[in-house]
Amino acid sequence: MKLKVFTLPTCKNCPTAKKIAQEIAGKYGLEFLEVDISTSDGELEGLMHQIMSTPSIAIDNEVISRGNILSREELDAEVRKRLGDEAT
Secondary structure (H helix, E strand, O other): OEEEEEEOOOOOOHHHHHHHHHHHHHHHOOEEEEEEOOOHHHHHHHHHOOOOOOOEEEEOOEEEEEOOOOOHHHHHHHHHHHHHHHHO
């Protein structure tokens, strides 16, 4: 399972969202990816996920948050929900 955070260098909320996502990814042993949408590769990935604002977060290919920061508790719950789905 991959946890992706879509960021921009000018985004004031991105460092906080990235830190929370890194903590949750580490807690569950998930792959963490930061996608800087100001780069050509990042822009393409953002377009594929219909990302128009940052920070945005995706678990695998499902965007769960666009343009806002999820709390640790909210992101933890989203990850646990998906890990539970995999276990069944």
